[in-house]
Amino acid sequence: MVVKVYGPAYAACPQRVLTCLIELGVEFELVSIDLESGEQKSPKLLLLQPFGLVPAIEDGDFRLFESRAIIRYYAAKYASSSIELLGNTLEERALTDQWLEVEAQNYNPLVYNLVLQLMVLPRSGHRTDMTVVQNCKTKLEKVLDVYEQRLSKSKYLAGDSFTLADLSHLPNTRFLMNEGGLEHLVKERKSVHSWWTDISSRPAWKKVMELNN
């Protein structure tokens, strides 16, 4: 039985899940949700995701929501000698968790607000608040300085290997590099730039980009 992933392929959080599943070679069926018409708030989907958000997954009878919980589950389930997205030891796991938290607490809120101000609000006829945008950019510079420091000493965020901590950054960083118009933030930081080039050229991520087109 294939895993059903609910959510559009263009949205950041479903992309996080799809990338992970492809990295692990897990077959899935994408059930696209029309966010613009509010399909995610329909009674049927609220049963899967009570906050009316995407993504959610159905794996037989088993249901989960929250993209970072989903990727942790599958990474643990399909851990093998060929791919270890959670690190090989308890300590590597802790460092993976640490940088996953950093992504969720320090990186995502800033990029999320930029997406909201620069894309979502204008599309629904609202004005962009440039103060918020500038605020986010300034904070993002400081966060990326910390990443630069880390990545100058460590090939990937949690250590020598690619883990969920790096994977989790793919969708939001893609936005910064494209519609966000903030690619200079990444390109101006040598280690962040090589890290981004590396992780965004992984076959799994490229497949998710293809799904989008």
Next chain:
Amino acid sequence: MAIKVHGLPFSIATQRVLVTLAEKELDYEFVYIDLATGQQKTEDFVKLHPFGQVPVLEDGDLTLFESRAIAQYIAHTYADKGNPLITSNPKKMAILSVWTEVEAQRFDPQAYKLAYELVIKPILGRTTDEAIVTEHEGKLAEVLDVYEAHLTQSKYLGGDSFTLADLHHLPVINYLMGSKIKALFDARPHVSAWCADILARPAWQKIIALMKH
């Protein structure tokens, strides 16, 4: 002593780590970081926490930051000590993980701001911003409606027993119970019962006692 925690007893994130250590009955050395004088931004401290925040945990050679990652690490590494906070069953662990994400992504963004405006600012002698309170009160109410529905079918957030999913909420709920936001919790019987239950746990009572000193 193997475990060291750097932080401040009043800090919500520090409390999250301290209560985890208390639940696991682990000894640790506490290093007080004076946020009022900006000690967390000194060069020495930034070596431990590149974002210049608290808490930081040291366990032998391992240094970790991000309170939720630290709590996960303690819960997994010391699984056989004190009270169980996680489960080895992958599906149950995944559901637990959904609700630790919900706490971080849905609950905390609203609840933390309310605790900051209504409880922390007055302690620091600053003025509450009522507009922020109004904005986040409404959003928290909606989140708590989802919690109420979930807790009608589940004794604790992650399942039948107390786990990290419940624990992560303790510091902020504790602060909010001392504010007008208590009414939001009281108005929802299952949420209210769950709060009373988790706040009464001996480990949490130890943290409250620490704060009084």
